[in-house]
Amino acid sequence: MKTIKNAILFIFFSCLVSCVQETHQKTITFKVDMNGIENVKKVGIRGNFTADQWMETLPLTDFNDDGIYEGTFSEKTAASQIQFKFVNQGGDYELKNIDNRIIQFKYQPEIILYEAIFNDPNGKQTLKNK
Secondary structure, three states, rough: HHHHHHHHHHHHHHHHHHHOOOOEEEEEEEEEEOOOOOOOOOOEEEEEEEOOOOOOOOOOOOOOOOOOEEEEEEEEOOOOOEEEEEEEEEEOOOOOOOOEEEEEEOOEEEEEEEEEEOOOOOEEEEOOOO
């Protein structure tokens, strides 16, 4: 009986160890064109990938005053995708009543550029690996 319990525990822990996915570094540069949007302030991103999901705004900056706000974020993850929306004024979500934006990941390290226009659902994801 003890041998059967040991065998079951061995199989359980072997499966647990082999079922855990390896994490990979993901670096994403987000760019959102805010030209044509009135009262632009505190532009950022909210999504399911922040520590406080959908409550925390990751800030974006317009470095050269061209109306395109951007930010680069990097994290190790085993996730296959992230969902997000751009926000204005710290909490005014774009794409109301429309599905979230999605970035799909491959199971490898990735450097990704995501470009969009605020309130236009047609964003563009480009892989920038070495």
